[in-house]
Amino acid sequence: MNTFLILLPLVLTMLYSLVSVPVLVWMERRIAALIQDRLGPNRCHIKGIRLGGIIQSVADMMKLVFKEEISPSHIKNKFYYLVAPSIAFMSAFLTFMVIPYADNITINEKIYHMQALPTDLGVLWFLAFAGLGVYGIIIGGWASHNKYAILGSMRATAQVIGYEVAMGLSLVSMLITYGTISLNEMVTYQSQSFSMIPAWGIVLQPIATIIFIVTAFAETNRAPFDAAEGESEIVAGYHTEYGAMKFGLFFVAEYIAMAASGALIVTIFLGGYQLPYLSTTDLINHFELVLWLIIAFTVVSSLIFLKWMRKHNIFAMKGLNETKVYTTIIIVFTIFAIIVMSYYALGFGHAGAVGVMILQFAIFTVKLFFLHFVFIWVRWTLPRFRYDQTQKLGWNILLPLSLINIFITAIVVVGVNYGN
Amino acid sequence: MENEIVFSVLAVVAVVSAIVMISAHRPIDSALSFIVTLISVAALFGLVNATFLFVVQIIIYAGAILTLILFIIMFLNIKDENLPEEKYKNRWLLVTSILILPFSVILINLILGSDIAVNSVINENLGTIKDVGLTLFSQWILPFELVSILLLVALVGSVTLSKRKD
Numbered sequence: 191m192n193t194f195l196i197l198l199p200l201v202l203t204m205l206y207s208l209v210s211v212p213v214l215v216w217m218e219r220r221i222a223a224l225i226q227d228r229l230g231p232n233r234c235h236i237k238g239i240r241l242g243g244i245i246q247s248v249a250d251m252m253k254l255v256f257k258e259e260i261s262p263s264h265i266k267n268k269f270y271y272l273v274a275p276s277i278a279f280m281s282a283f284l285t286f287m288v289i290p291y292a293d294n295i296t297i298n299e300k301i302y303h304m305q306a307l308p309t310d311l312g313v314l315w316f317l318a319f320a321g322l323g324v325y326g327i328i329i330g331g332w333a334s335h336n337k338y339a340i341l342g343s344m345r346a347t348a349q350v351i352g353y354e355v356a357m358g359l360s361l362v363s364m365l366i367t368y369g370t371i372s373l374n375e376m377v378t379y380q381s382q383s384f385s386m387i388p389a390w391g392i393v394l395q396p397i398a399t400i401i402f403i404v405t406a407f408a409e410t411n412r413a414p415f416d417a418a419e420g421e422s423e424i425v426a427g428y429h430t431e432y433g434a435m436k437f438g439l440f441f442v443a444e445y446i447a448m449a450a451s452g453a454l455i456v457t458i459f460l461g462g463y464q465l466p467y468l469s470t471t472d473l474i475n476h477f478e479l480v481l482w483l484i485i486a487f488t489v490v491s492s493l494i495f496l497k498w499m500r501k502h503n504i505f506a507m508k509g510l511n512e513t514k515v516y517t518t519i520i521i522v523f524t525i526f527a528i529i530v531m532s533y534y535a536l537g538f539g540h541a542g543a544v545g546v547m548i549l550q551f552a553i554f555t556v557k558l559f560f561l562h563f564v565f566i567w568v569r570w571t572l573p574r575f576r577y578d579q580t581q582k583l584g585w586n587i588l589l590p591l592s593l594i595n596i597f598i599t600a601i602v603v604v605g606v607n608y609g610n
Numbered sequence: 611m612e613n614e615i616v617f618s619v620l621a622v623v624a625v626v627s628a629i630v631m632i633s634a635h636r637p638i639d640s641a642l643s644f645i646v647t648l649i650s651v652a653a654l655f656g657l658v659n660a661t662f663l664f665v666v667q668i669i670i671y672a673g674a675i676l677t678l679i680l681f682i683i684m685f686l687n688i689k690d691e692n693l694p695e696e697k698y699k700n701r702w703l704l705v706t707s708i709l710i711l712p713f714s715v716i717l718i719n720l721i722l723g724s725d726i727a728v729n730s731v732i733n734e735n736l737g738t739i740k741d742v743g744l745t746l747f748s749q750w751i752l753p754f755e756l757v758s759i760l761l762l763v764a765l766v767g768s769v770t771l772s773k774r775k776d
Contacts (some may be wrong), residue, residue, distance in 0.1 A: 314665040321673030325645070332638065339690075340684060347681045354674070398656075527612050589767060 191368070195302040199291060202551070203306040206453065206558065207286050207446045209375035214445045217559075218566050219243070225570045238509025254438035261430050270333035275432065275439035278326025282446040284319040288312050289453045292463050292550035293470040295543050304374040304547065312373040313361055316454055317354075323447060324350040327411075327418065331428035342427025345577060346418035349408055352584035354587045358403035359592035360398040363444055363599040365392055367418065375596055377462030381469040388466035391459035397595045401588050407423045408584065410444065417577045452561035453535040453554075462558055463550035472544045475484075480533035481545070485528055492524040617657055624650040633691060633703060638685050641676060648672045662739040 215229075220243060223230025231246040239245070261530050267342040287307040295302050309315065324347055332341020368376045383390045392399045419427035429440045456462060466474075473480055496517060503513050534541050575583070627646035634640045652667035746754050 219642055295717060309661065311665050314662075314669065314739075318665050318668040319672060321669060321677070322675060325680075328644070328677070328684065332680075332684055340687070344681065344684055347677060351674070351681070529645075 192300075195295070195297070199304050199306045202285050202291050202304075203289075204291075206291075206555075207283055207449055208442070208448060209444050211445045212244060212251055214449065214562060214586075215247040215250065216244045217562060218569075221563065221566045222570045230507070231384055234296070235509070238300060238507040238512050240507070240512065240514065246597070254435055254441075257434035259434050259436070264334065264335055266335065267333045267558055270329050272322045272436070272542075274326050274330030275436050275443070276326075277329065278443040279324055279439045279446070281319045281326065282324040282339060282443040282450060282473075285316050285323075286451040286453065288373055290377060290462060291454045291554050292547045292561075293378075294374065295547050297543060303374070304550075310372045310375070313365065313454075313458070314371060316450070317361070318356060318453075319355055320447070321350070321413045323409075323443070326440070326443065327428045330432065331551045334431035336427070336431055338424040338426070339428050339430045341424050342420075343431070344417045344426060345424075346411060349411075349415060349418065349580055349584070350582060353405040353408035353588070355399055356584060356588035356592050357409060359589070359596060360401040360405065361458075363395060363398045363592065363596045364391060364402075366596070366603050367391075367600050369603075373457050373462075375458075376458060377464060378469075381464045386598070388461065388462045389570055392465070395595070395599070397591065399455075401592050402459065403455060404583075404588065406455060407565070407568065408580070410447040410451055412444070412448060414572040414575050415580055416574060417580060420574060426471065426541055448565055449558070449562065452558055452565060456554065460561075462552040462557075465553060470546060470550075473549065474543060477541075477545055478535050478537065480549070480584055481531050484536065484549070485531050488524060488527055488531075497518055504534075593597070613657060617654070620650045620653050620657070624654070633699070635696065636690070637688065637703050638680070644679075645672055645676050648676065660738070662742050729746060 220230040220232075232240060234243070234249050236245055261268065261271065277294065288305055288309060288311065289301075290305045292304040292432040295304065307315070325348045327343050331339040331346075334340070354438060364376075365371055368379050369374060370379070376391075380388070380390050386456040387393055405412075411418050417423075419425075419429065424430075429437055430442060431587065464470075499515060499516055499520075503516065624647050627650070628644040630643040631640045631647060634643060648667060648671045652664050652672065655661075655667060656664040
């Protein structure tokens, strides 16, 4: 139990970053298809099981892994060329380490942290490694010895330098509000509520929220700020000369960076793993009631999903009958979950702390995937900014705005504390 | 024991990459090995529990300043044939290192006599964010403000210089 609870946040970090990449690629394509009024990839299957198209991204990953490794003959600095994708990947992965997935859990009077790296640095750690990520792009672009690649990496560098300032300043105003840099304490702060409104970061600091989300898009080089790989101007930008898994690492790094900034936005601005109005102690004290509510929710949602699936899953495939397989799995799984949950809800066993922890993981996951949806939604809705517009937005609008925001926040916080 | 092993590895990496930085021919090699030096020094800060210094070293030096330097190196796009020849470089390095030797003996003696060398961690709070903040804003408030005014002057100066029309 001891080792398990210490390893659990590390395993979760892998799940939320590496393992979720195929799911994110699938989401990206299906949501793009939804927005452009088409179907997206949904034919790839293993013995007739398509999982809504996720098999397609698994096939794509396999293709990248088994593709022949080619390095162009004009590249003189092989070492820099090869090390660049791994720098991008590693720093994106390291940013994930400080995100709290659930509240600290006390079992047998020992406290376990649900962060992969239980440090108080929190936000600063994220800023440090998000800033290092750009080295992968710089070195990759430089080592490629290609005009498009150098142009792409220079664009990326200038953009990251400009937006990192605004990002740091918008975080400073959040630090002043919460009075701490530890991410877990920030989430605990957000479990309070002022009369009827939950004290989430987005309510307390709407301007800082907007600035942070915009700069997070720019930091991860995602549309509408992906001028670094603007295919209409500079082919593919910094990864023009990369193929096979070397490109794959850049590709995965972009998604992990997106997931990490999404997780940070959830933690700082959207209440992290908390439900509004309910703190961790409330949840543990009324665990039976919470479980009954979850059971009701499970029954209703799985029935609705079953009906929806049976109506829409009509594409005939060879092999197994997909609709039948899914129906069986959903019914069996729902019944199993209900039996397990009612065992605890009727008071036969005591699993309050662990149960609440699992519930908080689920809440965090739902919020995180909502943020992923927003990232993808924006990508397929807004056109790419022209490069000078990107710079102007960063330096002329976001930077002064975040400075003013810090000023106002500081005045308000000092005023409130002065009254007490 | 583990601390000593980690320390020696980091120290060797820091020193070697610093030597590479001053002896490398191409500016990009120097810049990249300087990043390695900075990160290993940051890790040394982490080893003595100075977490805030660790993270600030990475954010400011490795994250921001070196990014700017690399950006400028890429912007100039220096070709290998345009670099100076540096015929007597190794001889110069040798002479300067002999000249510096007495000073480094003094420096090493000074460091060996300091608190950190005697007992590896002086107190738990050294270099954490609260400790650094309290020290800066109570004990060293005047120098801190003077330095920030200096930085502001440099900032305004660079902006006016770059905006000047000839």
